[in-house]
Amino acid sequence: MGSLDGKVAFITGVARGQGRSHAVRLAEEGAAIIGIDICADIASNGYPMASRAELDETVALVEAAGGKMLATVADVRDFAALRSALDSGVEQFGRLDIVCANAGIAAMAFRELTIEEDLQMWTDVVDVNLVGSFHTAKAAIPHLIAGERGGSIVFTSSTAGLKGFGGMQGGGLGYAASKHGIVGLMRTLSNALAPHSIRVNTVHPTAVNTMMAVNPAMTAFLENYPGGGPHLQNPMPVGLLEPGDISSAILYLVSDSAKYVTGVAFPVDAGFCNKL
Template identity: 55%
Template sequence: MGRLEGKVAFITGAARGQGRAHAVRLAEEGAAIVAVDICEQIPTVFYPMATKEDLDETVALVEAAGGRIVARVADVRDRAALEAAHEAGVREFGHVDTVLPNAGIMPVINEGEQRQAWFDGIDTLLTGVWQTVEVCLPSMIERDRGGSILITSSAAGLSSIGLNTLPGQAAYSAAKHGVVGLMRLYASQLAKHSIRVNTVHPTGVDTPMVANAAYGEFVERFPEIAGSPNYQNPMPVPLIEPVDVSNALVYLASDEARYVTGVTFPVDAGYLNR
């Protein structure tokens, strides 16, 4: 019997990267999955975003792991689309008790780009998290069986070392700090319902957000930022794997962590402890 048997996880940004790894890993532990992704390009994002084919591949991987999954195309900035995805999951599995607001972007990082990068970053990384939680929360409270909300922040949500004030990175840093505040508010308010709320804070992860040609060009253009010692992990690994984050989330979602709430959980190869 898996550690998450009987649980149903609603995961945003599930088409690839961390979201896909979370879907597969939680399914391996017995959770049913409701997978959501925008499957569309946001113009201010400098790398190719996930496609419907990517989301289909997540479905196939979850099913190959023996899991059950419902997948829907939805933008976390679109409340109605999130509600429709949540309703589809509840129809199929009866409830949602584990929420992973994971959808993330890195808007433009090139100097001189449009201010829209700021708004796209905040809308996706902060408002999108809030909307995801708010869509899932009423049914969790009504069910009265507790639950877990696990928000993907970043090492940049506890420290801004290595980032700059160009619109995209400024929005990224502000939003990743912002979700910590949301987490603490929800953890305080939802404790009486036995709903636990935590954030996870990875260092750089080997996903398409950073493992792409455009990011390589950024490193070349701004070596004083991306190439500085402040940007490196103390442990001898440049990027961790998505499953390293997934394994932490399995623990936090499981009953093993039944009294763990309101914490900022680093998976950062020592990045924050310098």
């Protein structure tokens, strides 16, 4: 028996990286998965987004783990599309218990930007990361309340949601602002939803071995960040965490082992935030 047998989880940004890892891990524990991903590039973002083929691969991995998954191409910035995908999943699986608002981008550049480019980076990052998280919660909360079984929402924030770094460009500022904003969203919803036994938390990874962290634009940004080098290194002897390291924290937060854990900003950061 798995710790999530009979439960249903909604995960955004599920086609690869942390989202895929979360889907497979929760499926291994018995959860059915409703997942969405944009499967299209965002022009201001400095690295390619996931593809439909990668989304299909996530479905195959979930099924290989013994789970079931309904996957839909949808952009978290499009509330109607997101809600439609979620509603279809709840109709198919009959319930909703877990929400992982994971979709996010980090639009970094190490070059001179036009003001239009700078503003567009800010807008896209905030819209995907923060507005997308709000959309995810807004669509999911009615299902969680209607189920009368409680539930768990976990927002993916970042160490940049607890500490002030990201540079001066719109992408980096938007990333830090959006990840901080997610914490405010979490804390407010954790109070509002507590009477329904719906728990709300954030997880704050340090750098994770995914496309967001290892693409050339991010590498150039980090190499040239003021005060970089040791300043941006984890105290524990690890450069990058693996997606599964974050999935382990997600599994704890959504499980009955954390049934009274709510309103918590949960770092999985090898000591990064404690150092700064």
